[in-house]
Amino acid sequence: MDNAAIVSRGEKYVMRTYGRYPMALVRGEGARVWDADGKEYLDFVSGLAVNSLGHCHPRVVEAIREQVGRLIHCSNLYWIEPQVELARLLVENSALDKVFFCNSGAEANEAAIKLARKYAKEHRGPESYEIITMRRSFHGRTLATLTATGQEKFHHGFAPLPPGFRYVPFNDLSSLRAAVGPRTCAVMLEPVQGEGGVYAANKDYLQAVRALCDDEGLLLIFDEVQCGLGRTGYLFAYQYYEVEPDILTLAKALAGGVPIGAMLAKERAASAFAPGDHASTFGGNPLATAAGVAAFKALLQEGLVENARVLGQYFYQQLEGLVREFPQLIEVRGRGLLLGVEIDGPAGEVVAACQERGLLINSLHGHVLRFLPPLIVTREDIDRAVTILKEALHEVLGQGQK
Template sequence: MAAENSAGFSPREVVALADKYIMKTYGRLPLVLVRGAGVRVWDAAGREYLDFVAGLAVNSLGHCHPRVVAAIREQAGVLMHCSNLYYSVPQTMLARWLVEHTPYDRVFFCNSGAEAVEGALKLARKYAKKRWGEGRFEIVTALNSFHGRTYGAVTATGQPKYHQGFEPLVPGFRYVPFNDVAALEAAVTDKTAAVLLEPVQGEGGVYPATDEFIRVAWEICQQRGALLIFDEVQCGLGRTGRFLAQEHYGVTADITCLAKALGGGFPIGALLATEEVASAFAPGDHASTFGGNPLAAAAALAALRAIEEEGLVANAVRVGSYFREALERLRAQSGLITEVRGLGLMLGVVVKVPAKQLVSLCQERGLIVNAVKEDTLRFVPPLTISREDVDRAVAILQAALTAAVREIELNP
């Protein structure tokens, strides 16, 4: 199996070839993955790992979920792609499912979270211009946020490190500290087209918004005629223990961005909006060649039905609570964890040792995790995980923490 999936190359050869031919935009770990099933993946040497990164929250059903695999196989033999100049059944059925299961009326399909955010920014500015005329174009976002790598999305991202070297950025963006109500109130003016927020900041360190911050954001937008956009690319689709994370706050945004878990491992993104807001787009205003193609739509529909019919949102609540309690016990026992935060199966763990060191030590012991800050680990495992998976992961993390302290003592 290992030789077949690595095309006869050794792991070292695969790494060398990738480093030679692929642009160096990723700080990759020396790990060549060749196969996945459920919560587990295997490398080119045949070693098994418990995957608590899940493709950065993409593989919410685990790897190669049978329903998604079957849908892709069937659709690939019928119709993989056709232009959006025409209708297709899978895309239409997927749009209907999303509208019937969310508070929204219209869907635009794309290929990624960044594209969904780009579409949201364009729609918000088009709507503002149509309703209010010239002068309403500013977008207010939060510091420490992450919205993607395309120009609009990276400008919306409230982290200067992602801006460096790419200036000048898109004009008309303002940033406020996350969960700072007073700053938000001051930033939203008669020039504001929209406020864009993650209900739970993911890449920024797994920070949930406070109830007050989300409520005030909604109220300010209502009062001042701005749109509220939620970026649920990472925190949506059951990840936090609600189908949409905004449900925790009792608030519905005007626009919501989805991607990552939407395709069950297959690339697809979506922009959801109310009828009033969506009507600002006319034919020719926005498009995506591959957006909502039959193959991606079939995969996404199978994934969404699995989330619903297999009770995975409820599982995120149950196992997420169990996971958090286990991490809190480890925090009390080890003295090496300062905070556990998040919702459902989207958890951040702040540690007293270098987080990247822990990533390597966990990997050596069969657990894949990732670091989003120098002191913060992010856990976004499949929504299908069990308590037994959690027990194993926490035991490995405990061993990795002990090993990290030992390494620091030996190499002060």
């Protein structure tokens, strides 16, 4: 089928929970994808930070092929070899001690919320259940993670929302300190807010948040679903900040495109969970974790984290050049290969103009262009993307020098 046929059939049978572009992607390789009409695109969306190894990385493809012929699913009533191996890799390469596997970032954050509450009731008292999160944050679409998300637009239509969450401005320590009370059990935040508009935490702020949590006996939860696993130029975003969380959530890039989520915790927090406290039928299944082992080893062994750091800085500089050229561009934000450009203009039209020229990017809130190229991206890919972006900006915004 071509694009038109797939779109027509999709509109008939698929529930409308997404605003989709009128195209269907049917094949991918490395940093490029092709639609059903055969058009090629440079992919700087990467499945919303999922395809960090690029599309169909050979190590991941081979691991999936091998595992699917051996064992696809096994209940967590039994030990699962690739699950144990992926847990080992995550623990030995992080500051956390134990891992719970699930199927998505929202599920990982649900697990973190449950663990924080269970731990707090044992260590702070039965009324300690409240989690402080940040304005502009995004933690998922389940009722609990939707409520944890500090953006009211996601709450509309789903009241009553579950209690137990308070919101404070990001990078504002005094507001956070004032929000802590006897019911507080944890602070939850993204070191780099992705869906909120690409805002990075200040280093001194995160270090002060860690100190505050220590002083108050609170758990610190880092949601690295989007910004983790090499995306910021560090294996985990917390490493740049030199701040270790008590709980860390991962998903998106963890298995090279296969659905998976993980909640990691320090031993003192992890010990609050006992058998029966939490579970997931598909969580940590052999297929997903075998893909995860292959993807994580590729991330460690192929220089991709360093590539994200070096080329992320190069990309940042190229985008800054466009900001100097176009008055409607306000600033570049982000770290590594999680970058955003705020625009005083129709971001959606710029995205569409880029797409027409063979570059996939996306927009946030109508005024931020977001860039999530795969960690395998080359300097030539970035140069091509910047050239296309510049052409699109000329078309949509017109020419103008600052």
